[in-house]
Amino acid sequence: MFTDTHCHLTDDYCSGDELDNVIARAHDAGVMRLICATADPNDILPSIKIAESHDNIFVTTGIHPEYAGINPHEYLTESVLTNPRVVGIGEIGLDYHERDDNRDAQIKLFEEQLEIARKYDMPVAIHTRDAEQDTAAILTGVRGVMHCFTSNWELAKTMLDRGFFFSASGILTFKNANEIRETFAKIPNDKIVIETDSPYCAPVPHRGKTCEPFMVCETARVLAQIKNLQIDELETILEQNTLNLYPKIKQ
Ligand SMILES: [Zn+2]
Numbered sequence: 001m002f003t004d005t006h007c008h009l010t011d012d013y014c015s016g017d018e019l020d021n022v023i024a025r026a027h028d029a030g031v032m033r034l035i036c037a038t039a040d041p042n043d044i045l046p047s048i049k050i051a052e053s054h055d056n057i058f059v060t061t062g063i064h065p066e067y068a069g070i071n072p073h074e075y076l077t078e079s080v081l082t083n084p085r086v087v088g089i090g091e092i093g094l095d096y097h098e099r100d101d102n103r104d105a106q107i108k109l110f111e112e113q114l115e116i117a118r119k120y121d122m123p124v125a126i127h128t129r130d131a132e133q134d135t136a137a138i139l140t141g142v143r144g145v146m147h148c149f150t151s152n153w154e155l156a157k158t159m160l161d162r163g164f165f166f167s168a169s170g171i172l173t174f175k176n177a178n179e180i181r182e183t184f185a186k187i188p189n190d191k192i193v194i195e196t197d198s199p200y201c202a203p204v205p206h207r208g209k210t211c212e213p214f215m216v217c218e219t220a221r222v223l224a225q226i227k228n229l230q231i232d233e234l235e236t237i238l239e240q241n242t243l244n245l246y247p248k249i250k251q
Contacts, residue, residue: 001031003194005242006091006169008036025214031213033056033057034213039063041067052085063075068102088144095128128155143163146165146167156183165191167192170196171201189237195216220238
C-alpha cells in the first residue's frame with residue numbers, strides 16, 4: 001500500500017459525494033492512507049472533520065504563505081494541534097514566485113508557525129518556491145518534510161544535514177524534470193516520501209487532468225526506476241519513512 005502524504009481534500013474535486021469516489025479510487029489503486037494538508041486557514045476544521053470520519057485519513061494543518069498577514073494562533077489552536085488526527089503542521093513556508101512584495105509578512109507567518117511546531121514538537125511540511133536562501137536561513141530547530149520538492153541540490157543537501165525528508169510529487173514524472181530526478185536519485189532512500197499535492201500537478205500519463213490521490217502510484221513507479229528498486233521494495237521503504245516522518249499516525 002501507498003500513502004499520499006500531501007493532498008488537498010477540501011477542494012472542489014472532492015465536494016459532496018465526490019470525496020467518497022476519490023477515496024474509493026485511491027483504495028482501488030492501493031493508496032490506502034491519505035494525509036490531507038491545508039493551505040487556507042478556513043480548510044483546517046473541515047479537513048479535521050474528514051479525517052475524523054475516515055480511518056486512514058490524517059491531517060497536517062497550516063497556513064500557506066499566500067495568506068501572509070493572518071495570525072496563525074487564531075487557527076492553530078490547542079484543540080486543533082492536540083487532535084489525534086492532526087499529525088503535523090503544514091503547508092507552511094515562503095513563496096516569492098507568486099508574490100515578492102510582502103516578504104516580511106510571509107517570513108513573519110512562517111516563523112510564527114515554526115514556533116508553534118517547536119512548542120508542540122510537531123513535524124512541519126514546507127512549501128518553498130523561489131525562496132531557497134530565506135527558507136534555509138529560517139528553517140532550523142524543527143523536523144519535517146520539504147513538500148513537492150523541486151528545489152536545487154544545494155537546498156536538498158542543507159536540509160538533509162538537518163534530517164529533513166523530501167516528498168516527490170507528480171512533477172517527478174514530467175518529461176523535462178531530469179534535474180529533479182537526479183536530485184531524488186541522490187537523496188538517501190530513507191528520506192523520501194511521495195505525494196500528489198492533489199488537485200495540482202497530475203503525473204504522466206494523467207497530465208492536464210485534475211490530480212487525485214490514486215495517481216501517486218505513477219510517482220512511485222518512476223521513483224522505483226530512479227532507485228532501481230522493485231515496486232514492493234519501494235512500498236516497504238516509503239511506509240517506514242512515512243511513519244518516521246509522522247509518528248503520530250501510529251499512536
Ligand atoms: Zn499543497
